[in-house]
Amino acid sequence: MKVLEVNVDDLHSGGVFSLIKNVIVNKGTDIKIDIGAIEQFVNIENIRMLDKYDCDVHYIGYDGSKWKKQIVCFKNLKKLLKSNNYDCVHIHADVANKLLVSAFAAKCVGLKKIIVHSHAAGVDGNHRVFKRYIHLMCRRLLAYVATDFVACSELAAEWMFPNIAKDHIVIINNGVDLDKFRFNPEIRIEERKRLGLQNSKIIGHVGRFAYQKNHEYLIKIMERLHEIDSSIKLLLVGEGPKEKEIHDLVKNKGLEDTIVFFGTSDSVNELFQAMDIFVLPSFFEGLPIVGVEAQAAGLPVIFSSLITSEAKITQNVQFLDIAEDNIDEWVRQILHDIGKKRYDTYQELKNRKFSIQDTIYSFLSLYKGE
Template sequence: MRILYVVKGMSLSNGVSSFIMNHVRQMVTDPNFQCDFLVVTDIGSPYYDELKSYGCAIYFMPSYTRHPLQVVPFLRKVFSSQHYDLVHCNVMNSASPILMMAKRYGIKVRIFHSHATQNGDTKWKQARNKLFADLTIKYATTNFACSKLAGDYLFGKDNYYEIPNAIDITKFKFDENTRQKVRDKYHVPSNVKIIMTVGRFTTQKNPMYIVDIIAELKKQDFNFVFWWFGDGELEGDVKKYAEAKQVTDVIKFWGSRIDINRLYMAADVFILPSLFEGLPVVGIEAQISGLPTLLADTVSNETKIGKYTEFLPLDNPACWADEIKKIAKVDHNIVGASVDTSTWNIVKAAQRLKKLYAELIFESRKDL
């Protein structure tokens, strides 16, 4: 079975990258499974070396804007150099020519995977991207979605397979010794609460609102530091806004980290006030790590897998600050004990996905 994964990029702070890497790490143990990657926008990634160690080929797409005439020859070369049994496409705007070319080269299984409940952060982008999405759906043979909200939004009800954003449960399970080691390493006293978020600096993640929440917490003389993990195009603007709000003294910007599982354990509360999400992997990771979690009410309620996860509106930063202060006192072990991990075990999820791949390929060959 040879799979081509199509991704926008492979950033550490990207939920789609995490989803794919979590599954690929399980699948490559099978000698009959081969996966390659087509990266639409290359910004570099530490995942590349890992993927190459598994024998994965990585193709980097020419820019649609800078080198539009190179796109079609590039895709011809990719699809003529290898026979792929299946293309699993995880991008929206640039997906239609990729799946069109895949169809032209006889690839019978072409998956379009919805990872979000909105396809743009402005009305103009949403209208434009809907045209791209409709065209992509035309060339896809199978629809996947990370949640019911993401699936219904893009494909309509019951017209897709729901694929959970599963993770390595053992890697994220809370450990008191790890917590203490990390806090000691970064000199965080026991009476200081660590509030954290993980995500790219994009409009979708609502970063300016996060700064507003931090400002509210600081006004209330709450003893805390804020750990911010991620990178992205708005990082400079966010830092300027934090300076204007006079909160840079309580924020640590970490960038993207490969050891995020250990850093979750050092924290006390996780927040994600995104404008839209499909089903955020980081929300699952945080809960399994024993973190009380606050999510925007725009996020699918399927993300709630434990007792200490709440959904809040995006019209009142002071409300978020108040809730953070309340739940920061909850013990990690109590949070972890309330979490249902049955759907999110990557070992079982990867087995299910590989079985589904095989079934889709088998069914496609009946028509030959």
């Protein structure tokens, strides 16, 4: 069986890439999974790694005008599907127009199985009002071009598929490698030493620097915390379009020694070991993979109240409002939770089917129509 995963790339090392990479690495040999990337891969090593698992990466995007890009992507995807005889196409996106263009291309070549997968519950980037309008216009059309509808949470399903019956939507958890993220005291000691933060209390955040992740709110929280306890540090893992803006904000507030800009990492699992608490004050998420990883590492977690309650897997999770007048509440909760003792959450996540093995089984069952 041959499957093409569409709109997957390693730009900013996002959650969808992490998820699909895990599926490809663990899928077995009875199925071939390729990638149709709308954005260029930024790390050639990721392409080489995928090649070891018989995964071909095809660039079907366009680097010019965004309006022309949709047409070029449509044509390139049609050509790729025609020449490679795929049995199934699995399209990933946070907005309906991206799903619609690719699904229509697959329908035009007569593909029998066209899966559209919702990974978010909001609009990111610039021109958000316009993007939301386009999304709302396109999402009802998905019913006419796709055969299967998948979401990472009930909230993501509501965002993308308002005219699809709930029993026709498959919810697939964003599973992670539980053994890889399992709390390990020895790795914790080594990683904190490598970071030079042995004597610090570390707040962790993993996510690209973009509107969605709300880094500005994090900086305001850190400004208050620094006044109370100077041993508290914020570890920011990721990169993105707003990175320089956040750097400048930190500098203007004199917090350079308090906030660590780590960049991207191929060993995020080890960075989770070093943290004492994980925070995610996002404006929206589908179901954040980093939130699952943090809980797999046994960390106390604080989510924005705008994130679906389905993200709460362990008992060490709190949801707080991200209103401007609620920063003190975040400060109080962080100070309360940052000293909590870590514990092994492996079985809790396993029981809730947040293991990558559960996700792989769900994906393969979907592809094979089981």
